[in-house]
Amino acid sequence: MRPSGSGGVPASAALPLLDKGPPCRRRGALHLPARRSERDPCHDADRLLVFDLLERWLKNGILEVQEYVRLQVATIRGATSPPFYYRDIIQQLDAIGVGSLTVVLLTGFFTGAVLALQSGITLDQFGARPFVGRLVSASMLKELGPVLTGLMLAGRIGSGIAAEIGSMVVTDQINALRALGTDPVRKLVVPRVVAGFVMAPILTIIADTVGIIGGWMIAVFQLRVASSIYWNSVIDGLYPNDAWMGILKPFCLGYVIVTIGCHVGLRTHGGTQGVGRATTQAVVAASVAVIAVDFFVTRLLITLLY
Amino acid sequence: MDASIELKHVSLAFDDKVVLKDVSFELLPGHTKVILGGSGSGKSTILKLILGLLKPDGGTIFVNGKRVDAMSEEDIMEVRADIGMVFQEGALFDSLSVEENVGYKLYEESRMPEEEANRRVQEVLGFVGLEEYMDRMPSELSGGQRRRVAIARAMAAKPGILLYDEATTGLDPITAMTVDEEMIKLRDLEGVTSIIVTHQLRDAFFVATHEAVRQNSHVEFTQADAQKADEAEFIMLKDGVVCFEGNATELRAASDPYIRQFLS
Numbered sequence: 001m002r003p004s005g006s007g008g009v010p011a012s013a014a015l016p017l018l019d020k021g022p023p024c025r026r027r028g029a030l031h032l033p034a035r036r037s038e039r040d041p042c043h044d045a046d047r048l049l050v051f052d053l054l055e056r057w058l059k060n061g062i063l064e065v066q067e068y069v070r071l072q073v074a075t076i077r078g079a080t081s082p083p084f085y086y087r088d089i090i091q092q093l094d095a096i097g098v099g100s101l102t103v104v105l106l107t108g109f110f111t112g113a114v115l116a117l118q119s120g121i122t123l124d125q126f127g128a129r130p131f132v133g134r135l136v137s138a139s140m141l142k143e144l145g146p147v148l149t150g151l152m153l154a155g156r157i158g159s160g161i162a163a164e165i166g167s168m169v170v171t172d173q174i175n176a177l178r179a180l181g182t183d184p185v186r187k188l189v190v191p192r193v194v195a196g197f198v199m200a201p202i203l204t205i206i207a208d209t210v211g212i213i214g215g216w217m218i219a220v221f222q223l224r225v226a227s228s229i230y231w232n233s234v235i236d237g238l239y240p241n242d243a244w245m246g247i248l249k250p251f252c253l254g255y256v257i258v259t260i261g262c263h264v265g266l267r268t269h270g271g272t273q274g275v276g277r278a279t280t281q282a283v284v285a286a287s288v289a290v291i292a293v294d295f296f297v298t299r300l301l302i303t304l305l306y
Numbered sequence: 307m308d309a310s311i312e313l314k315h316v317s318l319a320f321d322d323k324v325v326l327k328d329v330s331f332e333l334l335p336g337h338t339k340v341i342l343g344g345s346g347s348g349k350s351t352i353l354k355l356i357l358g359l360l361k362p363d364g365g366t367i368f369v370n371g372k373r374v375d376a377m378s379e380e381d382i383m384e385v386r387a388d389i390g391m392v393f394q395e396g397a398l399f400d401s402l403s404v405e406e407n408v409g410y411k412l413y414e415e416s417r418m419p420e421e422e423a424n425r426r427v428q429e430v431l432g433f434v435g436l437e438e439y440m441d442r443m444p445s446e447l448s449g450g451q452r453r454r455v456a457i458a459r460a461m462a463a464k465p466g467i468l469l470y471d472e473a474t475t476g477l478d479p480i481t482a483m484t485v486d487e488e489m490i491k492l493r494d495l496e497g498v499t500s501i502i503v504t505h506q507l508r509d510a511f512f513v514a515t516h517e518a519v520r521q522n523s524h525v526e527f528t529q530a531d532a533q534k535a536d537e538a539e540f541i542m543l544k545d546g547v548v549c550f551e552g553n554a555t556e557l558r559a560a561s562d563p564y565i566r567q568f569l570s
Contacts, residue, residue: 171395172393178379180414181383181387181415182415183379
């Protein structure tokens, strides 16, 4: 006999979607159809249910993409035509840029430090310990600086934006803005996108710098590499094309993180529970987007720069 | 006289759920329309349609002679300039002070000089009796104060039309009475056209049957004469359909079982 569900709750109550069809699985478990040619109505119902779920999932996915693209168009229009809300832009530059400084400084420093620590052991096997600076600078500049800063911003900024805008949606503040003659995209989205776009590269440069300093501290005090050797190695490892890659990527990452946060926030529904859900979705989507966008932009820049 | 607001055969559905079905009415300038009905009957939706926050599936909506149901979001801003709305629970901006909330439209969306805007903010906060709360944040206000600030925000830019969405729901009777009086004052002293969405019958009848009269420096509320009372019309919605339209006396005398149940 099949269990009826956890805690005494019937399976049909826990999974209301399955109520639509007959109890196929139970019948299937008791006796299999004798011949393939015999049509089993339960099997058809299961297939319909799967198609129904698939169709709903696809429709929701397409709708999300459509709304995200529409937000991009509205944002670009809002960023290139008046009215501009300068005060909000400055507030967001402060909130996103200055507000994220601590987390970016700590992340950058410890990443550079651990990179030197780990690579020191490996480089020792080849007697190449003096090259630790080159490895730290190249890794931080090209990949770890932009991606880790992006991930930190996705956690801090993506969630914050989704929660703030989501709360405004569920408490009718967005409708109140519209009723007072303000376009919410111009007032809320554009300042955040501008701030994310401008601040992500600046924060990445800061993360790169403190990362290299963190690596220097480990190199000097732990690995006993001379300071001048480390810095010479750092400079040897810096190529203009790497610098371009390290600078261009954060522009894309900053833009993507903020637009995802705004999009998820504006699509919030379902009260305070919906705000919580939106916050989680924003962090997950923005984090995955950071890694994915990093890959595609890297691929593009390798084609263009190298 | 041309109607301030006119709805013709408006219908709206969300997926399979019919919210409004063939709703029609008109509202003359300076008059009041009270929309009654149970929760989920489509009352608040009507206000959102008038403001252009939602688009109907069918029918037409005119505000000050302009058709809003077919307007783009950019064009509708001009129509919204003459409408103020008091949202359920106030919908005040959490990050702004009372002063910034009330003066939002003047500071952000108009070319009014700052000094003049400050004066207007003080004036409207004085009108709702909350002058001394100017520097407070919305989270520091009581429910009644939040509604009054919301009324002040809606009236700050001197709109010709004010829409009240459950402005007194959840308030104690004394605070609700204060909000009712603000609505009457705006209608009778400022000539504002009002739509009041509520399921609080006591407040609805009070606003419909009283008028505000300025006497020297203070305002008095008296029983409205028959002509004035006729300017306040009631609409009763049941499952998105208008099941009654008439004045307060006709509503009290209605024999429809649903209305009788609602009034009892």
